[in-house]
Amino acid sequence: MRFRLAILSGFLLALLLGRETAAWHVGRGSATDGDTVKIGEARFRLKGVAAPEGRSGPAADFARKTIAASGWIACRETGGLTFSRYEAFCYTASGVDIGAAIIRAGLACAASNPKWRVTGYGALEPKEHPRDCGYGA
Secondary structure (H helix, E strand, C coil): HHHHHHHHHHHHHHHHHCCCCEEEEEEEEEEEEEEEEEEEEEEEEEEECCCCCCCCCCHHHHHHHHHHCCCCCEEEEEEEEEECCCEHHHHHHCCCHHHHHHCCCCCCCCCCCCCCCCCHHHHHHHCCCCCCCCCCC
């Protein structure tokens, strides 16, 4: 309990200090699919991640397990809106970048579209992973 309180306090402190001008959302998280997570009713598209659509599949299962193990997540909006989802970077309570973890596990690609691309995510892809996953991002 103390650990969760400390993590939540840290997230709140980051919010109060105004890390950049982007909005932060903190709460119990869930995964809709491999590149979409939710906090309450707010939906977030993981910036820089090109994952297969659908509620089932390895990327979605990995995201669910990662978030379930953490419970609380924090998402920082980047200012964009994609298919009624805020574009964001989302982190577990221990600071793991959820999108980067999905790419590193080889379950999604780094987005190749310049609109969604994140510097450094391409280097996280396993060498045997295809450069273009064909997921439309």
